[in-house]
Amino acid sequence: MKAPRPNFAHEASFAKLLCGDLPEAALDALQELIGRHKVSLVRGDVTYLDGGWYVTHSGLLRLAARRHCAGIHVQPVLKFSNPPNSRWVFRATVFKSRTCKGFVGFGDAEPSNVSARVRGAEMRVAETRAVNRALRKAYGIGICSVEEIGSVGEPAKSQPQASKIPPQPANGNYGGPKVRDRLCQIIRQHQLDPNLVKSYAVDFCGTKALREATRAQVENFVAHLADWAQKDRNALLCQLNSYSPVKGRAA
Structure with a gap:
């Protein structure tokens, strides 16, 4: 069963509910992404972070499925990897059709460039990043994928004076x-x-x-x-x- 085609009005409403008041440029960028690549914020194909849109791994895989991707080949690049230190580099090749020569992407991961939430899973993160990069090249996705960002979602380190600041009200942030x-x-x-x-x-x-x-x-x-x-x-x-x-x- 095919997923329903994203409706921009519905997507924009969800974006405002999820992210609050978005600048006009952000909504224009979302509309272009939806129109060009049929991605959906509601389905989790893209996400909004630090003033910009990022595509997700699941969104890229859904896009590849819609475009009838012929296959993805992934392998570790051992000469650039250092398993004892949890450093991994992978090479991914996306084949859009049986006759396609392939679009190549590399992804690396080590403890210093991954979120604390996925420490210990650097090999899988590197593989995902390689696949994402290859898929973005193959299908002309100009925005970065969220999995390629290092330490995404990490809380900022508090300043020494932070403990003296009283809790701020949640008004204007839909409860946090x-x-x-x-x-x-x-x-x-x-x-x-x-x-x-x-x-x-x-x-x-x-x-x-x-x-x-x-x-x-x-x-x-x-x-x-x-x-x-x-x-x-x-x-x-x-x-x-x-x-x-x-x-x-x-x-």
């Missing part, structure tokens, strides 16, 4: 990254309309805009939404549909 990620996960898992979820959240929190809600309010809403979606998705959909704008009918 973890709560926002959980909300987006629920939307993806249960295939909910992000616009309707946002309208329901505003009503649930009793604020004029979601960014005005406190962290506790957003956390309560996310817990409520997850519970309802799990127990009775159809009833939840009815509730969400009540927030749909009424469309005028032709006489």
Whole structure:
């Protein structure tokens, strides 16, 4: 069964829910990616980090499948690797068709350029990076893949004075990254309309805009939404549909 073609309006709504207010340039870039490569933020093909879009490994594999990729050959480059020190280099070749000569990409990984979350898995990270780079070359993906970034998602080291700074309110951040990620996960898992979820959240929190809600309010809403979606998705959909704008009918 083919995945539905990404709809930019739906993708843009999800992007704003996931990332907050995005600059116009970021939305334009997303629209171009969707139009050219049929990628989807909702499906997790791309992600937004530090002011830019990055393609994901799963997104590249889905793209390769849509384009009927003939095969991917991956092998370690042992002369540049140092297994005892967890340094690995891989070479990947993507064949777009049976007659294709191949698009080559190299990927390296070592403890100094991977996230702490994947330390000990440098060999697999290097392989993934090589495949990503080869796929990006083969299909003309101009943006970097998120797996190629070193130490992505690492928390910044606190300054000596940081302990003196009181906790900041969550207003304007939809309850913080973890709560926002959980909300987006629920939307993806249960295939909910992000616009309707946002309208329901505003009503649930009793604020004029979601960014005005406190962290506790957003956390309560996310817990409520997850519970309802799990127990009775159809009833939840009815509730969400009540927030749909009424469309005028032709006489």
